[in-house]
Amino acid sequence: xxxxxxxxxxxxxxxxxxxxxxxxxxxxxxxxxxxxxxxxxxxxxxxxxxxxxxxxxxxxxxxxxxxxxxxxxxxxxxxxxxxxxxxxxxxxxxxxxxxxxxxxxxxxxxxxxxxxxxxxxxxxxxxxxxxxxxxxxxxxxxxxxxxxxxxxxxxxxxxxxxxxxxxxxxxxxxxxxxxxxxxxxxxxxxxxxxxxxxxxxxxx
Numbered sequence: 001x002x003x004x005x006x007x008x009x010x011x012x013x014x015x016x017x018x019x020x021x022x023x024x025x026x027x028x029x030x031x032x033x034x035x036x037x038x039x040x041x042x043x044x045x046x047x048x049x050x051x052x053x054x055x056x057x058x059x060x061x062x063x064x065x066x067x068x069x070x071x072x073x074x075x076x077x078x079x080x081x082x083x084x085x086x087x088x089x090x091x092x093x094x095x096x097x098x099x100x101x102x103x104x105x106x107x108x109x110x111x112x113x114x115x116x117x118x119x120x121x122x123x124x125x126x127x128x129x130x131x132x133x134x135x136x137x138x139x140x141x142x143x144x145x146x147x148x149x150x151x152x153x154x155x156x157x158x159x160x161x162x163x164x165x166x167x168x169x170x171x172x173x174x175x176x177x178x179x180x181x182x183x184x185x186x187x188x189x190x191x192x193x194x195x196x197x198x199x200x201x202x203x204x
Contacts, residue, residue: 001032013040031057035067047074063094069104076108084108099125099135115146126155133163137172149180167193 007016038053109118140155174189
């Protein structure tokens, strides 16, 4: 399998396919081999064949997150958005303590311009990871983009509280104050950041 992946990543597709076929001759239900085979077909634009293999994998292992996500991407590309959403929701359910599936569901909702559901996913990520400043910053960025400045400020401030010895949250909040015309607050945040790491600060 690893050699097949190596060939695939280095664009030696024929060699990768040959290795995979040999593996599947011995074990037709080898999920790793099937998944790599489906990925190759997807890259080669053989989408229907790729879909069938992802579906076969999910028939063997319904909570195989990489296949759920890959199939969701294909369904979305084929404009089968309800199916794509359902697959991404299953990925979240299969790994409720993992951030990445929920982030992918968030990105899907953004692509669909469903801001309410996108916001819900970010809120859940932040709630499930209450000690992570980065998630608060992402949430704040979302609120700033949709012009919910009060919520953005709250999220940015929480990021500072969670990571008081790190420059990034201070700079993010300072930038927020800058773009919202609160120059004194922005300057105060830059000064706080300079106390932490003067070499990392470039006021704008």
